[in-house]
Amino acid sequence: MxxxxxxxxxxxxxxxxxxxxxxxxxxxxxxxxxxxxxxxxxxxxxxxxxxxxxxxxxxxxxxxxxxxxxxxxxxxxxxxxxxxxxxxxxxxxxxxxxxxxxxxKNRTVVAKVTTAVQLTDRQEERLINVMKQKLDAKKVLLHTNVDEHVLGGVVIEAESQVYDGSIRSNLEALEKQLIR
Incomplete structure (x- = not known):
């Protein structure tokens, strides 16, 4: 070396x-x-x-x-x-x-997951499986965070990307469309 x-x-x-x-x-x-x-x-x-x-x-x-x-x-x-x-x-x-x-190199994805309520084990498992498919990962590690400002849904940060499926985000997008 x-x-x-x-x-x-x-x-x-x-x-x-x-x-x-x-x-x-x-x-x-x-x-x-x-x-x-x-x-x-x-x-x-x-x-x-x-x-x-x-x-x-x-x-x-x-x-x-x-x-x-x-x-x-x-x-x-x-x-x-x-x-x-x-x-x-x-x-x-x-x-x-x-x-x-x-x-x-080992296709391990570390994801920060923010939700309004604590995810159940089953929800975490389903989320991991979806992320494995979407991100072509062999392994997904979740770091979960509960934030009352997230009205519902989930915000995921992984591989320098933010996937915002929160209700707040959807409402803001709807508001922008209505204002046009």
Whole structure:
């Protein structure tokens, strides 16, 4: 895997994805990156700590080694490269970009669903099946949100698109037609 200091977070994540794919460890790399995210939730400023010159280098080295010792060798190598190139402070953004690439390549769609009332399990299942067909997805992950401002229906945000099937939206469209 070839990295350089001039790569942006997307390029870094893509290089790691491609390298993992070549080695047949993409799913392991994804699991490791999700573990890194969990560590970052516990220690939000970890990237900053690992580049802070006030902390002695050997202590920073030891901290990184302890954090990644259970990851596969490819992930360890990638994180060490980020650390060596002083790019580790951007680790949160690299993880986010890696997840986006992984989801795209595996046709996993993450959708934000807003409704007036909580969806039942059956409604969620039907919505997932419809979205799989419409978006040619293998897997759909729903993040549901209840918002009393949605009079009824559903608003879905997925793959940079908004599908607004809310009653409020339909009423606004009807109002515009009547005004013409």
């Amino acid at each position: 070839k990295l350089n200091r001039n790569m942006n977070n997307r390029q870094l994540a893509d290089a790691f994805y491609q390298d993992s794919k070549e080695k047949g460890t993409v799913d392991v790399a994804f699991d490791n990156m999700m573990d890194v995210r969990q560590v970052l939730e516990t220690i939000p400023n970890l990237g900053t700590i690992l580049v802070d010159p006030r902390l002695e280098k050997y202590k920073r080295d030891h901290l990184l080694t302890d954090l990644i010792k259970h990851f596969d060798i490819n992930t360890q190598s990638f994180l060490h490269m980020l650390y060596d190139y002083h790019l580790i402070s951007d680790i949160r953004d690299v993880v986010n970009e890696f997840e986006k690439i992984y989801d795209y």
